[in-house]
Amino acid sequence: MTRRSMTGRRAMRACLGTCLSAALLGMAGASLAAPLCQTQTQGSHTSKLCIEQTPFKHDYYTLWVDDAPVFMLPDDYVENISLTHTVPEDDSNEFPLSRQGMHSVTITGGCRPLVESQGNGNDAVSVETGRVCSFVWGQQALVKDMRFRFE
Incomplete structure (x- = not known):
């Protein structure tokens, strides 16, 4: 079984998706005050x-x-x-x-x-x-x- 490590590009995409979701949720929460x-x-x-x-x-x-x-x-x-x-x-x-x-x-x-x-x-x-x-x-x-x- 081979194990692949995340390349820089894949890591950046994963982080971008997570960070973007968190930012959008944060903005939605702010507008719902x-x-x-x-x-x-x-x-x-x-x-x-x-x-x-x-x-x-x-x-x-x-x-x-x-x-x-x-x-x-x-x-x-x-x-x-x-x-x-x-x-x-x-x-x-x-x-x-x-x-x-x-x-x-x-x-x-x-x-x-x-x-x-x-x-x-x-x-x-x-x-x-x-x-x-x-x-x-x-x-x-x-x-x-x-x-x-x-x-």
Whole structure:
């Protein structure tokens, strides 16, 4: 019985397959991290805001109001938003907050970055360490000064 030793090329292929599988599993695990979520009640409405973070990709912000999803936006477009809806005159299926007696209703607000300087002198860099979020639907505040801290 002859025994073959692994040549450099075969060893490299074996390592490459194993290393690639481990890297892909690691990336999949990183993208499946639990979102950062907070809830807040303003008046009779409860809002939940979640941030889904994936390393080296955009963060996504999802707003629910009274258990109904309202929007999902990437971090680049959630800083200052204005979403306007024209309320139809017929008996259509509307969010309760869209029925504020106006012809149109607008959701405004955003999640502005919290930035801290890290390092000293010429080595100092600005780093986003979190977000502060506030949203209003028509005349009703949904989220007020909700703070998220990033690790």
